[in-house]
Amino acid sequence: MNGTRVLVLNSGSSSVKYQLLDMADGARLSSGLVERIGEGPVADHTAALKQVAEELSDHGLGLDSPELAAIGHRVVHGGTRFTEPALITDEVVEEIEKLVPLAPLHNPANVTGIKVARALRPDLPQVAVFDTAFHSTMPESAARYAIDTGTADRFGVRRYGFHGTSHAYVSRATAKLLGKDVSELNTIVLHLGNGASASAVRGGVCVDTSMGLTPLEGLVMGTRSGDLDPAAIFHLSRVGGMSTDEIDTLLNKRSGLIGLCGDNDMREIGRRMGEGDEAAQLAFDIYIHRLRKYVGAYTAVLGRLDAIAFTAGVGENSAAVREAALRDLPAFGIEVDAVRNAVRGSAARLISAESSRVAVAVVPTDEELEIASQTFDLVSD
Numbered sequence: 497m498n499g500t501r502v503l504v505l506n507s508g509s510s511s512v513k514y515q516l517l518d519m520a521d522g523a524r525l526s527s528g529l530v531e532r533i534g535e536g537p538v539a540d541h542t543a544a545l546k547q548v549a550e551e552l553s554d555h556g557l558g559l560d561s562p563e564l565a566a567i568g569h570r571v572v573h574g575g576t577r578f579t580e581p582a583l584i585t586d587e588v589v590e591e592i593e594k595l596v597p598l599a600p601l602h603n604p605a606n607v608t609g610i611k612v613a614r615a616l617r618p619d620l621p622q623v624a625v626f627d628t629a630f631h632s633t634m635p636e637s638a639a640r641y642a643i644d645t646g647t648a649d650r651f652g653v654r655r656y657g658f659h660g661t662s663h664a665y666v667s668r669a670t671a672k673l674l675g676k677d678v679s680e681l682n683t684i685v686l687h688l689g690n691g692a693s694a695s696a697v698r699g700g701v702c703v704d705t706s707m708g709l710t711p712l713e714g715l716v717m718g719t720r721s722g723d724l725d726p727a728a729i730f731h732l733s734r735v736g737g738m739s740t741d742e743i744d745t746l747l748n749k750r751s752g753l754i755g756l757c758g759d760n761d762m763r764e765i766g767r768r769m770g771e772g773d774e775a776a777q778l779a780f781d782i783y784i785h786r787l788r789k790y791v792g793a794y795t796a797v798l799g800r801l802d803a804i805a806f807t808a809g810v811g812e813n814s815a816a817v818r819e820a821a822l823r824d825l826p827a828f829g830i831e832v833d834a835v836r837n838a839v840r841g842s843a844a845r846l847i848s849a850e851s852s853r854v855a856v857a858v859v860p861t862d863e864e865l866e867i868a869s870q871t872f873d874l875v876s877d
C-alpha cells in the first residue's frame with residue numbers, strides 16, 4: 497500500500513455523503529453531499545456515485561489517484577455476522593445483501609455504493625464499517641426480546657442497535673474532553689439526528705442501546721415513531737385495514753416529529769413553538785419525555801453515571817432540547833449550566849454546572865473520521 501488517503505462513502509436512502517481524508521495528518525481534503533437521489537437529475541445511486549467521482553476529479557482528487565489507499569463504506573446493518581470492520585469481497589457483499597430485509601431503508605443503498613465503487617476501482621481495498629458493530633457487546637439480557645426463543649433465533653429477531661460508529665467515537669471523545677481514559681467512564685450518549693438513538697456505555701463498552709432489530713425502536717425521531725405497543729400494528733391492520741407495507745411507511749416515514757406536527761426539523765419546531773403553536777409544542781414535549789425516560793433507564797442500567805454526551809444535528813445545536821431533557825434532575829446529580837448550554841460552537845464542550853456530579857457535554861460526532869480510521873487500520877495491517 498502506498499497512499500495514505502481514504503475515501504469514505506455514506507450512502508443513505510436518498511443521499512450520498514462523502515469525505516476524502518488523509519490519514520497521515522487527519523486532514524479533510526474534500527467533502528460533499530449528493531441529495532435528492534431519484535427525484536431530479538440524479539436518477540439513482542449509480543448516478544450519484546458517478547457525480548461524487550466527478551466532483552473529486554474537479555478538485556484534482558480523482559478516484560484514480562495513486563495516493564488513495566482505500567475506500568471505507570458505512571453499512572447500517574451487519575446482523576450477527578459482522579461485529580468488526582470487514583474487507584469487502586464478493587462474499588461480504590452477498591452477506592450484506594442478505595440483511596436487506598432487516599434494514600430496507602439503508603442496506604440497499606449501502607450495497608449499491610459498494611458495487612459502484614468496486615467497479616470504479618477494482619484494484620483498491622474497500623472496507624465495510626457497520627453501524628451495528630459497537631453494540632455487539634450488549635449482554636443477552638439487553639439484546640434479547642422476551643419472545644419465544646426458537647422463533648427469535650430462526651428469524652434473527654433480536655436487538656442489534658445502530659449509529660454504533662457515532663456512539664463509539666463520541667464515548668471516546670467525551671473521555672478525552674474530561675481528561676480520563678474511556679475505561680474509567682460510564683457514559684450515556686444521546687445521538688439526536690434525523691434518526692436518533694441513546695446508548696449506555698460502561699468503560700468504553702456498549703451495554704444497552706435504544707434502537708433494536710431495526711432503526712425504528714426507541715426515541716422519537718424526525719419521521720420515525722420509536723417505541724410503540726406492537727399491538728398498535730395488529731390494530732391498524734385488523735381495524736384500520738392497512739397493509740404491512742402501509743404500516744411500515746407510516747411508522748418509518750410519517751411518524752415521529754413530522755407525524756405529530758408536520759415538521760421534522762427541530763429548528764422549524766422551535767420557531768413554531770415561539771409563536772405559540774400547540775402541535776409543535778406537543779411534538780417537542782413528546783420527544784423530550786421519551787428522551788428523559790431513556791436517560792433515567794440508562795442511569796439505572798449503568799448504576800454509576802459519570803457523563804452524558806449530546807451529539808448529531810439536534811444534540812449539537814439545540815440548547816432547548818438539551819435543557820428540557822435534563823431539567824430538574826439535581827437528585828440524579830445532573831445540573832446543566834444555562835450560560836454554558838447557550839454557547840454555540842463546533843468543538844466538544846462541557847455544559848454542566850460546577851456543582852454537577854455528572855459531567856454533561858456537547859460532543860460533535862465524526863462518523864466519517866471514525867470510518868476512515870477503522871478502514872485505514874484494517875488495510876495497513
Ligand SMILES: Nc1ncnc2c1ncn2[C@@H]1O[C@H](COP(=O)(O)OP(=O)(O)O)[C@@H](O)[C@H]1O
Pocket residue numbers: 688689690691718760761762763808809810813814
Ligand atoms: N441549529 C439547529 N437547531 C436545532 N436543530 C438543528 C439545528 N441544526 C440542525 N438541526 C437538526 O439536526 C437534524 C439533522 O441532524 P443530522 O445529524 O445531520 O441528521 P442525519 O445525519 O440523520 O441526516 C435536522 O433535522 C435538524 O432537526
Ligand SMILES: CC(=O)OP(=O)(O)O
Pocket residue numbers: 508572627658659689690691692711
Ligand atoms: C441507522 C439510522 O437511523 O441512520 P440515520 O440516522 O442515518 O438514518
Ligand SMILES: [Mg+2]
Pocket residue numbers: 689690808
Ligand atoms: Mg447521521
